[in-house]
Amino acid sequence: MVDAARARTASEAVVDVRYADIHDLPLHDHIADRARTDRVLQHVADPLAALGEIRRVLRPGGRLVMGEPDWETLAVDHPDSGLTRAYTRHVAERVVRNAGIGRQLARLAAESGFTVPTVIPVTPVFRDVQVADRILGLERTTRRAVEAGCFSDQAAEAWLTHLTHGPFFAAVTFYIVVAEA
Ligand SMILES: C[S@@+](CC[C@H](N)C(=O)[O-])C[C@H]1O[C@@H](n2cnc3c(N)ncnc32)[C@H](O)[C@@H]1O
Numbered sequence: 001m002v003d004a005a006r007a008r009t010a011s012e013a014v015v016d017v018r019y020a021d022i023h024d025l026p027l028h029d030h031i032a033d034r035a036r037t038d039r040v041l042q043h044v045a046d047p048l049a050a051l052g053e054i055r056r057v058l059r060p061g062g063r064l065v066m067g068e069p070d071w072e073t074l075a076v077d078h079p080d081s082g083l084t085r086a087y088t089r090h091v092a093e094r095v096v097r098n099a100g101i102g103r104q105l106a107r108l109a110a111e112s113g114f115t116v117p118t119v120i121p122v123t124p125v126f127r128d129v130q131v132a133d134r135i136l137g138l139e140r141t142t143r144r145a146v147e148a149g150c151f152s153d154q155a156a157e158a159w160l161t162h163l164t165h166g167p168f169f170a171a172v173t174f175y176i177v178v179a180e181a
Contacts, residue, residue: 022050027057035064042068042101051112051179058181064114067176070102071095073123074136077169083151083159090145102175114179122174129168136170138163 002019009015020026022037022044035054041047054064071092078084092099106116126132133139142160145151151159 023053025053025057029056030059030062032057033059033062035062037064037066037068039068041066041105042071042096042098044098047098047101047104048108048111051108051114055112055114055181060181062181064109064179064181065176066105066109066179067122067174068101068105069096069172069174071099071172073102073171073173075169075171076163078159078162080158080162083155086150086155087142087145087159090148090150091141094148094150095141095144102173105175105177109177109179114181116177116179118176118178120176122176123171124174126170127168129164132168132170136172138170 002017005017009017018026022040023046035058037050037054041050044050051064058064071088074088074091076084076087098104106119109116126136129138139160142151142156146153146156
């Protein structure tokens, strides 16, 4: 992705693509006007420290826009509510490091010294199982749940068979949060 970004911006003299850990940005204090994170903080070791690092490089009044899912809101329609709960709990507890980051963003940003003027919830609804699988990784995650001992083979088959053969419904809420340094 870094190579692709460099190739796409090669003709833009003002663009400098760098690869770094969000906890340790290679930028001077107060150098940036804008920052953006898109589904990154859900994965990082220390979201609060990452936000502190972004605030360090933003100039006073600079703006950060974040977009993160809240995996605790994942809803999947399936007649077996026990399987559904096992699946959504597996996602929230074992698949994503900071699964509840969406609802935490505004508080973490405030704790990092930002003011937070705007929080926008966005809930995509998936009614096509193939689209949902591409974005949510339903089958891959189910296989991993079996490996982790959260689902038996039979439960995984029952779970996936129904999802792939009927009208499908899943939804998860993302939060877009605007923060000002
Ligand atoms: C779900 S992807 C989102 C990628 C991109 N924002 C997009 O819109 O396609 C999560 C990204 O977080 C990056 N990431 C995870 N931990 C990171 C860290 N400590 N510092 C910087 N990036 C990190 C991964 O490399 C990955 O590219």
